[in-house]
Amino acid sequence: MTKDIIQVPLLPLRGLLVFPSMVLHLDVGRDKSIQALEKAMMGDQTIFLSAQKKVSLDDPEPNDIYHIGTLAEVKQMMKLPNGTIRVLVEGLYRAEIQRFVETDEEFIVEITELDEIHGEVHEEEALMRSLLTQFEQYIKLSSKVTKETLATVVDIEEPGRLADIIASHLALKVKEKQDILEIKQVPKRMQMLIRLISNEKKVLDLEKKIGQRVKTSMEKTQKEYYLREQLKAIQKELGDKDGKTGEVEDLREKIEQSDMPEHIMEIALKEVARYEKVPQSSGESSIIRNYIDWLLALPWTKKSQDTININNAEKVLNKDHYGLEKVKERILEYLAVQKLTNSLKGPILCLVGPPGVGKTSLAKSIAASVNRNFVRISLGGVRDEAEIRGHRRTYIGAMPGRIIQGMKKAGTINPVFLLDEIDKMSNDFRGDPSAAMLEVLDPEQNHNFSDHFIEEPYDLSNVLFIATANSVNTIPGPLLDRMEIISIAGYTELEKLHIAKEHLLPKQRRENGLKKGDMQIRDEALFKLIRRYTREAGVRGLERQIAKLCRKTAKIIISEEKKRVVITEKSIEELLGKPVYRYGLIEQEDQVGAATGLAYTAVGGDILTIEVSHFPGKGKLTLTGKLGDVMQESAQAAFSYIRSRAKELGIAPDFYEKYDIHIHVPEGATPKDGPSAGITMATALVSALSGKAVRKEVGMTGEITLRGRVLPIGGLKEKSLGAHRAGLKTIIIPEENKKDLENIPESVREELTFIPVGHLDQVLKHALVGE
Template identity: 80%
Template sequence: MTTESMQFPLLPLRGLLVFPSMVLHLDVGRDKSVAAIEKAMMNDETIFLATQKQVSQEDPKPKDIYRVGTVANVKQMLKLPNGTIRVLVEGLYRGEITRFVDEDDEFTVDIKWLEEEHAEENEEEALMRSLLKQFEQYIKVSNKIKKETLATVSDINEPSRLADIVASHLSLKIKDKQDLLEIANVKDRLQYLIDLISNEKKVLDLEKKISKRVKNSMEKTQKEYYLREQLKAIQKELGEKDGKSGEAEKLREQVQTSTMPEHIAEAARKELDRFEKVPQSSAESSVIRNYIEWLLALPWTEKTQDRIEIDKAEDILEQDHYGLDKVKERILEYLAVQKLTESIKGPILCLVGPPGVGKTSLAKSIARAINRNFVRISLGGVRDEAEIRGHRRTYIGAMPGRIMQGMKKAKTVNPVFLLDEIDKMASDVRGDPSSAMLEVLDPEQNNNFSDHYIEETYDLSNVLFIATANYVNNIPGPLLDRVELLSIAGYTEVEKLHIAKEHLLPKQLQENGLKKSDLQIRDDALMKLIRSYTREAGVRNLERQIATLCRKAAKIIISGEKKRVIVTKKSIEELLGKPLYRYGQMEQANQVGAATGLAYTAAGGDTLAIEVSHYPGKGKLTLTGKLGDVMQESAQAAFSYIRSRAEELKIDPDFHEKYDIHIHVPEGATPKDGPSAGITMATALVSSLTGRAVKKEVGMTGEITLRGRVLPIGGLKEKSLSAHRAGITTIIMPEENEKDIEDIPESVRSGLTFIKVSHLDQVLKHALTEEKHESNGS
């Protein structure tokens, strides 16, 4: 064997070490490792095997790999269906890395042969005999190694090979095996191995003693169980056991074998004693039995093992959801903190957004990412506090609350628990359910949650609660204080197009029994579907329309009209009928007395046309369009401001005595409220009274004061998305909302011009044309 430096590809091993003369199979899956195997097979089928220091290291660097390893021969290579490679390797001799030549595509290293040092022959022979004796005793104690192994090992005459073969059969820590591998002196290696086996024997002896003590302590329980089984058999033969006694005994066994805490088990046993004394015909009998069954059904200690791996979590979120970058980033930050603290205690996430944007599916993805069970309860329309805390057992038909029912479904104490539609809870004479939710969501209190039915305290501190809501203003203040809001505004047209192509269409094709080749929807047809057949922040209606296309395609194919359906921009109307919505709400031309406002509703952002007409009269102000109190007050404030500034605005100072004014917001069947239409109403009023038209490409939002100041508003992101959908290119917004522009997606932001204003004069300067047109009512 030469002592010169040799060059081999390197295969880093995780949790495994190969000694010389050792033959075993390895499964290889990492890209660099696969490349190293392939390179070895192309050369002389020789590879260097070295163990990495940390098993969890997915992409080890040179500093993470032990320097001493084994040069091995690849005897066989087999590619498995799951993409991994199974190789059979045989260790040849020890080697030490002197230099990393390449570490980009695969590790290539220079190796120096680690020459072995021998002692006197008699001394090594004595150590070999001692090692074989120790190994024989270890086999007897451990019961993990076949006795035939000793006969095989005894035939080995070479000291170095004997030490390596014995070491390969022992259940040693990787560090101990590495220390053995690095010992070049054969005498020292044999002595070190003898010491290790001696220590392992002591540990095994101690294990046996502990096992014996446990066995003795269990004898009493086993004896009682045996006698009870005998008693049951005797009673059965004598016919003394009626149905109820047998039921009680069965429940007692379940309590005995359950994992519930001792104080809960004690409460269950007391109830069982009562159950046996109460007549079976009594209503109380079924109440007690139901209670015990609930105690048995609830998880008390069962839990899933958390698997918080940020890379995998990110992949899962990317697979399940397109867009929502900021929301996904915040979720990953949240999981990263949980991994560092090794605890799920922290802020309760509340996903806020319009219907159909993926709030519930996001919560499911979080559960999948951290390997937890998922359970969902809907809080929409819950008015009774007992729905949360449960009913007391004194009431007929009493049941635990929804929280305990959810825990029963989860079957573990640490699920991801989705509280859906938390903004839809209401209160009445039966109590305030949102107040009961405070204890559930408060990390300082929920380790002792009290359900009226269960009575015993239940620990909810291991549960990861996630809430969803459509409209943040409807969440009660104390409840809102306990959650961290994550806003999901909605999707842009480009995002909807990607979601439709990558998620919705493949899903509906499968659900409707179609192949990918049966139905093709072109991009321009999908865009028309998005623009003309849906008007929503989410994608729920979009999925329904795609499902309709799939059904119609299935009918065409089954009837034999066509073998394949291709939906184009022109043919989509033949399948779905005339467009349901006109794409864009932007006016076709500059209008006098008509301004476009931007609104924020529970269903996302929307555009709001506001029309003003004036005609001879006595100064009467009429408001129509089903406006709420706040919106009516905004109109009054705008009217008063214009009266105070009539001369500066070049309006007849006596207009309020000469003309009646009518402000109308179309779609009168839909209730509308909120202060952010203030500057839109004022602009439409000034436009009507001055004859200056409002620019068609301008949309605006902002609250107005009597002095003409423009105050900040909420929902700028949602309003901007609706403006972008409507074809509006310029948005007039309050100056104080400048910080919210960053939340708007870049694809939307780049197509909009934002004009930041602090006073109505600035709004009028940018919103109105200079030339006058014929007024709409003067």
């Protein structure tokens, strides 16, 4: 039977060979090889790997390459800073080159798969056992192969695959490995491996004997070392500056020329004197030297010159960020106060908002606007106090905490210091890092911050600290008290459109190698992208979709040789597939027993449908949907209020004796909790029990008391943006939240009708059909 011939790019390997089932990283640097790799990535990601006969050849010809190699799949590809490409490949099967199709730009070859020829079953079983035994003995002698490797090969049942995996772990020459690769007969391949391993064992035995002889000679070397140390002491007495003596003098000179305060300089010089006395071979020597290096590396008095120009700062913020007017105004006020007082003793700013709204980039813009160095540390997942305060200098490998490390990186004592994800800190038996942050963020204390490694007070009072968080709920109270919260709720559709046109699209065009004239996205297409392919408060998902469009455009320009691609509302589905989300998530018609509530999550505002059904029973109330304690209590309060007002609400007074009631919040896998679903649950209950439908365009938020009063809630801006995205038209809010309406963007206020209410009767009047 004739084997299929396939055409694939060829990657010649130097000093390396890949077997089937083998997974490893390769660094690719030659132009032809990079071209072949890119050709493979444009196809089905398969590439033919074959070794060169001579390693020294930079530009091999077809005759310089072995014709039998391995077809492999490219799993990962990453560009390194030096221009080479690192790829992760997995060998699939043996194959043989039948013909070279292309040799100019890159090697393209036609190959056929080589079948493995098996022998008699019992013979193969015996050879497998013998091979495993030999390999186990080889591992005991060799330091290059770990015992874990044996555990991975023991379970392999296929003799051919076992031989290939073992061959890949042996320290053999490329020619020997090539010989193994070219053997199609599995028994013959195993026999050759057994012979090679046997030879390698003999070599390893000899190495062991040589090692014993070297150990004996090392004892003699130890004696010589002791005499040399004595000689160094004599040289020191004679004033010889070589060796450690010269190093100590260099350290003293650096300390005296540094910008350290006087008391720190005294401590550093004392440590140098200790370092001089401790033997070089002692573990303490490296600890002292590390400490001295840190004292020298830290900025103690060096400052960057502030250039707080409010007009310039405003230009920088407006250039880098669209919208966020109140946030920018607060930052400019903050900078104006700093300029007038010439002091940073003020509130620590904490930017709070969903992912992707620009918190980190805002901090970078602040640093650029005041001409200060910028340094960022991520606190997400930090659960060890030593991460903030550092380790004590009692063991090798001790290091300062992240604050001191950040100051070293900044190089000045007055950088803009971003504490990213401050709400993601945790704690365990190693201490509470959020408690350690209290000293860092207190203007009254941080002028003498104490790090366990440095031990001496370090002045952080000139640092402009900015924190970011997704939610304030997980930030401990005392830490929250030291910060001023600036809320970034998210963006409206119009703001997202401007951000996409002015920031995201130009950035992604640059990153994907497109010029301005190569690609145009029309406004209606961007609106469809925002509404139907993303659902978020920020713009991170939108940027990913724009990047995807840029990649598709790049492919069209290269493959179809077009000079310009215009993306319209119609063509966007051809490029990105069917829409992911339905724009306007509201119900299509008025529903009985279902009300729409507004929720405030870590990723912005969203809508929440609450469903109620009743059926004959004995008054049992069932709650489902992974609800927290607060929402369960809201449901109980709504149920009790309806029982007390059943007659006025047009409900049979004895309904709780005749019916079981089930309240469900869909998306049961998602935990939900909060005090703002009370009136939504009550409305859905009244609708189900009275048979009156709830208006489909109405959303609501508010807590309820047993007397039917509607209490205020938080996050109205975020909830309003979520309602706007979902297509709601009327929002029922608590009376006391009227003051928060001015924080909602005008474009959203114009399209939504807000109805403030103080009692549940008013809610039902506006929410139920026919009321």
